[in-house]
Amino acid sequence: MSDTDFEGRFWSKVEVRGPDECWPWSACIDRRGYALFKGADGRLKRAHILVRQLVGRPVGKKGRTEHSCGLRSCMNPLHIRDLTNESRFWSQVEKAGKDECWLWRGCLNQNGYGRTVSPSGESGLAHRVSRELVGDPIPKNLIARHTCHVRNCVNPAHILEGTQADNVRDAIAAGRMPRGEDRTGSKLKKEDVRMIRILLDTGFSQIGAARKFGVTQGTVWNIKNGKSWRHIV
Numbered sequence: 001m002s003d004t005d006f007e008g009r010f011w012s013k014v015e016v017r018g019p020d021e022c023w024p025w026s027a028c029i030d031r032r033g034y035a036l037f038k039g040a041d042g043r044l045k046r047a048h049i050l051v052r053q054l055v056g057r058p059v060g061k062k063g064r065t066e067h068s069c070g071l072r073s074c075m076n077p078l079h080i081r082d083l084t085n086e087s088r089f090w091s092q093v094e095k096a097g098k099d100e101c102w103l104w105r106g107c108l109n110q111n112g113y114g115r116t117v118s119p120s121g122e123s124g125l126a127h128r129v130s131r132e133l134v135g136d137p138i139p140k141n142l143i144a145r146h147t148c149h150v151r152n153c154v155n156p157a158h159i160l161e162g163t164q165a166d167n168v169r170d171a172i173a174a175g176r177m178p179r180g181e182d183r184t185g186s187k188l189k190k191e192d193v194r195m196i197r198i199l200l201d202t203g204f205s206q207i208g209a210a211r212k213f214g215v216t217q218g219t220v221w222n223i224k225n226g227k228s229w230r231h232i233v
């Protein structure tokens with residue numbers, strides 16, 4: 001089939017309207033609402049990706065797009081934009097009031113912190129990336145602390161920069177870290193396990209965490225790798 005045949009067949013399914021209007025698709029639509037079209041190789045493809053090719057503005061390498069109009073089967077190329085890391089990020093956040101926690105609905109790491117990709121393409125902690133996206137990045141040598149103690153919160157107003165020592169002090173003030181004299185023996189309590197995970201997360205060594213809690217490094221390794229205390233989240 002020639003390119004012109006292909007193009008003619010494609011556009012025959014599109015109701016082309018004004019430049020600001022949605023251009024409805026009259027053929028197959030998949031379960032998620034995206035228009036489907038048989039490509040030149042005979043395979044079904046998402047029509048909104050093809051339309052961008054046909055107008056000479058192919059979508060970015062990863063092929064992630066979003067419809068600015070919200071209508072997934074719309075074929076107006078001006079309504080189909082590349083999904084940036086930034087809009088992808090905020091699409092995974094349950095935004096709430098300015099002082100409330102904004103919960104991350106994407107992937108969490110094993111310690112309960114949001115995981116994402118930073119604008120520069122590196123993988124990172126969602127609460128840290130959030131500060132970067134609002135133009136107030138946390139310097140590389142400092143850690144990102146939650147003032148709300150909600151690990152999957154990404155409200156930039158709840159994220160402060162600080163040192164490991166700040167983080168530990170926060171935890172003690174919030175009663176999340178038992179003091180040495182309160183503990184008997186070396187048996188860990190639930191709170192200890194949570195705290196050990198926080199320490200490891202903020203860059204503490206396994207040995208350092210083990211010493212702090214009077215246990216062996218093996219115990220800490222087991223917690224880190226989910227071999228023990230998996231029931232504690």
Ligand SMILES: [Zn+2]
Pocket residue numbers: 021022023067069070071074075076079
């Ligand atoms: Zn549209």
Ligand SMILES: [Zn+2]
Pocket residue numbers: 100101102148149150153154155158
């Ligand atoms: Zn919060």
